[in-house]
Amino acid sequence: MINARKDKQFIPLSKTDLSDEEVMDIYGMIRFAFEQNHPDNMVDASDAYVLTVFPFKRGNTVPDNYDVVNYETGLFDGEPALHKVDGENEILVFD
Numbered sequence: 001m002i003n004a005r006k007d008k009q010f011i012p013l014s015k016t017d018l019s020d021e022e023v024m025d026i027y028g029m030i031r032f033a034f035e036q037n038h039p040d041n042m043v044d045a046s047d048a049y050v051l052t053v054f055p056f057k058r059g060n061t062v063p064d065n066y067d068v069v070n071y072e073t074g075l076f077d078g079e080p081a082l083h084k085v086d087g088e089n090e091i092l093v094f095d
Helices: 020-037
Strands: 002-004 010-012 042-044 050-054 069-076 079-084 091-093
Touching (some): 020 050, 020 069, 020 079, 069 091
Antiparallel strands (some): 002 091, 010 069, 042 050, 050 069, 069 079, 079 091
């Protein structure tokens, strides 16, 4: 995984012409890779287009106050990637 700081070639999965099966395959790979690289974070998603990252492990005590980070799933130069939703233009590319 590399961290790219530009988003000119980022294409959200929601804006591709990929089949539902292709979208789910890419999403599954992105989620698995992210979880492997961030074992201290819980990851959740309501669909294949946004990945929500919590600052604690699944099964741990949930703090009263915490912030989540949302990433849009997509492709960056044809590679599976996550784009941080908060406007920082942070892109994580999975090679």
